Amino acid sequence: MPQDMPPSGGYEPVQYRRNLPVRGFRPAYYLVAVGAVMTYGFYRYGQGIREQNELAREKMWSRIYLIPLLQAEEDRDLVRRTLASRAMEKELLGAETKVYNSDRFVRPTYAVTPSNVTK
Template identity: 65%
Template sequence: MPQDMPPTGGYREVQYKRNVPARGFRPITYLVGMHLFMAYGYYKLFYGIREQNELAREKIWGRLHILPLLQAEEDRDQARRYYADKAREQQLLGSETKIYNSDRFVRPTFGYTPAKAHN
């Protein structure tokens, strides 16, 4: 009997590796995408910080410009209280009695105290 010989050209290669197709994009695509995403985030962060600084500056300037108005309102309230106190003193004590030692104006201070002490 003749011996079996390989076919002419040889046998096919034996496939011993798994033939699993690669899923998804190549790694460089993910790397570029991540960097683009981060660049966009840093861009928004940069302009967001700039916007916050601008709003803080505007807030400070707004407070500085409204301060004279608030001070004038406070002064008018103090004058109203002062003249109301003088009228009340005039009504209670008459024109002869002075309750202060000098005629110098002392800006009144108001301290808030509780209505009644809790023990």
């Protein structure tokens, strides 16, 4: 009985892997796409920071420019309150009284209290 021999040229290779079709793009394309999206995001983020800084600068300068106006309003209100206080004092006491021993102006401090608080 003759021994079985391999066919001439050998056996076909044994298929031990599944031959599945490749799905999607190559990984390099995904990497490029993610890099492009991140670059655009960082660009827009930088623009946002610049805009925030510009708005903060504008806000600061607008407040600086408003300081003289607000100070003048406060001074006018102080003069009005002082004159009203003197007039009320003169009406109640019949004469003006001096609280301090000097003629130097002392800025009064007013505590704002709600009108609905009972004593």
